[in-house]
Amino acid sequence: MNTLTAGTIAGEFHARRVYGLKREVLRLVEEVIDDGVFHGGRRIRELEVVAGERWGGHAVGTSSGTMALETAVRALGIGAGDEVIMPALTFVSTAFAVAAAGAVPVFVDIDARTRTIDPTAVAAAVTPRTRAVIPVHIHGLMADMTAIRALADRHALAVIEDCAQAAGATDRGRPAGSVGDIGCFSMWVGKNLGGLADGGLLLAREAALLPLLRKLTDLGRDGERNTHHLRGSRGRMGEIDAAVIRHQLDLLPDWIDRRRTLADRYADAFTALPVVTPTDAPGRPHTYYKYPLTLPDPATATALATHLGRTGITTEQVYPHAVPDQPALREIIHRTTDITVTLDVLPRTVCLPLAPELTDAEADRVIEAVHGFLTPRV
Ligand SMILES: Cc1ncc(COP(=O)(O)O)c(C=O)c1O
Known part of the structure; x- marks a missing residue:
């Protein structure tokens, strides 16, 4: 298919x-x-x-x-x-x-x-x-x-x-x-x-x-x-x-439920890892269009993405650049205030596959691959 x-x-x-x-x-x-x-x-x-x-x-x-x-x-x-x-x-x-x-x-x-x-x-x-x-x-x-x-x-x-x-x-x-x-x-x-x-x-x-x-x-x-x-x-x-x-x-509410179930599966599996998982804010349930995982530093994020890629799992950065850093912004009159958090977080991000169509078995493969890279070996 x-x-x-x-x-x-x-x-x-x-x-x-x-x-x-x-x-x-x-x-x-x-x-x-x-x-x-x-x-x-x-x-x-x-x-x-x-x-x-x-x-x-x-x-x-x-x-x-x-x-x-x-x-x-x-x-x-x-x-x-x-x-x-x-x-x-x-x-x-x-x-x-x-x-x-x-x-x-x-x-x-x-x-x-x-x-x-x-x-x-x-x-x-x-x-x-x-x-x-x-x-x-x-x-x-x-x-x-x-x-x-x-x-x-x-x-x-x-x-x-x-x-x-x-x-x-x-x-x-x-x-x-x-x-x-x-x-x-x-x-x-x-x-x-x-x-x-x-x-x-x-x-x-x-x-x-x-x-x-x-x-x-x-x-x-x-x-x-x-x-x-x-x-x-x-x-x-x-x-x-x-x-x-x-x-x-009409299908959207069930699809969102499925996204949330998969996000819970990831979050449960990653609790002991040095990552920050996305989650709800008070009164604002997440609908997980993307699942951005925050790594300790940019090098680890890049290495994780490479590792997952080698095992056949595609990740995204969403987005690799802050908008004011896009070349097109040179032509646009704009003003940028202090965006320290944005610039810190973006290169430390890896978005894992997440969609209603992702099967449990595929989610488990992603989990295993993330663990394979991040779990310290004793
Ligand atoms: C945050 C945000 N704003 C605007 C757009 C633009 O939407 P479209 O691609 O449908 O033009 C997108 C989607 O690509 C988006 O993610």
Whole structure:
């Protein structure tokens, strides 16, 4: 079967997931073809309604998470000269979206234990030009939204949640995307909830934002084909992806449970090792989009990854570089505050394979291989 090469364990499992859903996916594709409606039909509407109901907001499907972020920044009127605070540990799209609007990304540090944006660092970075903050729910764990929301309200800042890695996560029972003004999801095939290639979703707290979000993602149109009210993007989601994502939305809670079971299995197995395992934060259960293991130093992390690679187990670094260290940031006006924790933690990280499709036997092989490298020999 496709990417399942005997004896190897992949770092990412979406090929196996889509393969497992093949019959259902083919049925959905066939239905869309039979209907002959590829955009703006009943499947995208249903996905938007159900996602909005489940996650507490008003949803608009997009072509990617990047598009969702760009649209959110524009919809909130953020533009030239405005500053937007975000963590240094994120995917580049968070910063690119802000830069695309002519605004200035301001990078702040993360909390060492949770790897989510440090609210104290956000407070210290606020200036009279600050317009918004983008907490990123990294690796499937929500940022401390109580602290961020309170801080934002105190300084009259907008809050855009980057939920790309955290569909289905919660903070004190509140779903990712429902606490900020707008939540932005990625539904890239490899995310916890994904379509067949790229996709995304905007979740607005206020229904009043919906018409603008729709226009911005449909070339400025308002339902009428040949009238463009503003310079929008070609940013909508198609019917096939909407159908596949809608189908997976019902499977997501069980998939998250399975991720948590596997994470427990790893954590139990690693208690005696010199590693820090990812875990829940108070009121914020982890959904383990990634399983970042923190090693004592960068050399040990690199050596572990090499050792696992030799035994056929693929690992990832997610991410090897802080965003302000990316070459593209040389072209972007930005500001970086003290990001000591981010720079310390990233090179000491190895993300182990973890997905609902990982079998217990494969997880045990990973555990054995980690032990084989880290358990001291007596
Ligand atoms: C934190 C974060 N933000 C934004 C994105 C962008 O999403 P997409 O790849 O769907 O454009 C991603 C995913 O790649 C992400 O992980």
